[in-house]
Amino acid sequence: MTAASESVINTLAQESRGFTAAEWNQLNALTDSNFTSSVLRQQFSLEGLRRSGTFFTGAAWSDRLWTLVRPTLGSHAVVVDPACGAGDLLTPGIALLQRDHVEATFHVNDLQREWASIASSRLRIASGGAITVRESNGDFLSDSDSVAHATHVLLNPPYVPVLAQTSWAQGRVNAAALFVHRALGAMPEASHLFAILPDVLRSGSRYAKWRREVELLGGTQAVIPLGQFDADTDVHVFLLHVVVGAPSSVAWTPAFEMQSQRRTVGEMCDVRVGPVVPHRTPETGPEVPYVTARSLTSGTSLVRRFDGRTHLGPLVLLNRTSRPGQRPRLRARLYTSSTPLAVENHLIVLTPRDQTLSACEELLEILDSRTSCEYIDSQIACRHLTVGSVKGIPWTT
Numbered sequence: 001m002t003a004a005s006e007s008v009i010n011t012l013a014q015e016s017r018g019f020t021a022a023e024w025n026q027l028n029a030l031t032d033s034n035f036t037s038s039v040l041r042q043q044f045s046l047e048g049l050r051r052s053g054t055f056f057t058g059a060a061w062s063d064r065l066w067t068l069v070r071p072t073l074g075s076h077a078v079v080v081d082p083a084c085g086a087g088d089l090l091t092p093g094i095a096l097l098q099r100d101h102v103e104a105t106f107h108v109n110d111l112q113r114e115w116a117s118i119a120s121s122r123l124r125i126a127s128g129g130a131i132t133v134r135e136s137n138g139d140f141l142s143d144s145d146s147v148a149h150a151t152h153v154l155l156n157p158p159y160v161p162v163l164a165q166t167s168w169a170q171g172r173v174n175a176a177a178l179f180v181h182r183a184l185g186a187m188p189e190a191s192h193l194f195a196i197l198p199d200v201l202r203s204g205s206r207y208a209k210w211r212r213e214v215e216l217l218g219g220t221q222a223v224i225p226l227g228q229f230d231a232d233t234d235v236h237v238f239l240l241h242v243v244v245g246a247p248s249s250v251a252w253t254p255a256f257e258m259q260s261q262r263r264t265v266g267e268m269c270d271v272r273v274g275p276v277v278p279h280r281t282p283e284t285g286p287e288v289p290y291v292t293a294r295s296l297t298s299g300t301s302l303v304r305r306f307d308g309r310t311h312l313g314p315l316v317l318l319n320r321t322s323r324p325g326q327r328p329r330l331r332a333r334l335y336t337s338s339t340p341l342a343v344e345n346h347l348i349v350l351t352p353r354d355q356t357l358s359a360c361e362e363l364l365e366i367l368d369s370r371t372s373c374e375y376i377d378s379q380i381a382c383r384h385l386t387v388g389s390v391k392g393i394p395w396t397t
């Protein structure tokens with residue numbers, strides 16, 4: 001055990017001195033993830049925690065998760081967190097399980113032995129020994145035995161990019177997608193997975209295959225966008241509940257109330273991501289006007305050599321970077337020239353099928369409308385718009 005983790009355990013143990021377990025439950029200090037997070041963040045550098053994707057779930061989200069877990073509990077539960085960190089995801093469960101007289105075993109696993117032992121010490125102290133806590137350490141992505149006998153798996157995995165070679169993804173993939181897939185594949189029939197995951201898995205087009213894979217293994221029971229993970233972690237997350245082997249009962253994105261006319265931006269326009277990848281696309285071919293997200297904002301004119309797909313105006317350029325809650329959420333500009341234009345991949349190009357200026361002007365109004373903002377907010381909480389989400393915008397202001 002490292003000096004840092006020993007010091008964390010000591011701090012937690014010192015804090016508990018003088019109180020009985022029952023008093024601790026009342027005071028809620030050992031189960032207060034905000035308190036623990038701040039202790040841990042004093043001991044470990046935020047930079048190091050970020051690099052390894054180690055972020056502890058705050059009380060708001062873990063309490064929310066347990067309100068979904070509670071109605072699914074029987075008289076006996078085996079609750080596993082395969083990437084447990086300091087155990088923050090499990091702590092709110094202690095009081096609930098005791099109140100509901102559920103005979104429970106917790107199993108905590110982490111790649112780092114220190115975290116598994118911090119989590120198990122903390123859970124043992126906080127439950128006054130009333131809950132059996134098992135502990136293991138290992139790479140869950142290569143050994144998922146810890147979930148083989150689970151009734152419930154609670155998961156907030158690392159969100160770091162990793163290289164993968166699977167049937168549903170090749171190349172860099174968010175580790176969270178691999179954790180969920182791995183867990184569902186190893187969990188028993190009818191067991192429950194509750195996970196806090198980055199929103200890109202719910203709304204990103206590159207995770208469409210992953211979503212289909214998940215539904216081959218289990219049924220979605222809840223898909224709830226939560227908002228930003230916490231004040232220090234600028235990632236939007238959602239809560240996923242899946243039951244292994246069951247049919248799905250909820251969609252990944254909410255159905256949007258369409259107005260009377262059912263046309264969408266995708267039906268009215270050709271929608272594509274700009275083809276130029278800065279620093280990667282070769283500067284060969286004829287010189288053409290070039291637009292980037294930045295030059296569009298500053299009004300700077302650029303020219304570059306490019307022999308790939310160019311676009312002719314009139315068309316509309318839309319910033320792909322778009323934060324949930326930001327207003328205007330959809331930042332779009334008109335391009336009227338019929339000179340072939342090279343477009344950076346941080347922009348989405350929308351060309352009305354009738355290629356008229358008036359359709360472009362109508363489109364700008366549509367993208368600026370409240371309906372479109374609300375539609376996009378309901379469909380996508382990560383910071384990059386997808387072509388699919390833009391195509392689905394109702395053609396109405």
Ligand SMILES: C[S@@+](CC[C@H](N)C(=O)[O-])C[C@H]1O[C@@H](n2cnc3c(N)ncnc32)[C@H](O)[C@@H]1O
Pocket residue numbers: 052053054055056057081082083084085086087088089109110111112115138139140141155156157158159
């Ligand atoms: C985002 S933290 C979440 C911790 C905890 N579940 C919570 O919600 O507070 C992710 C944890 O996963 C652990 N981890 C990273 N890669 C892992 C792997 N391959 N197998 C098991 N644990 C891993 C990290 O050490 C870290 O403690």
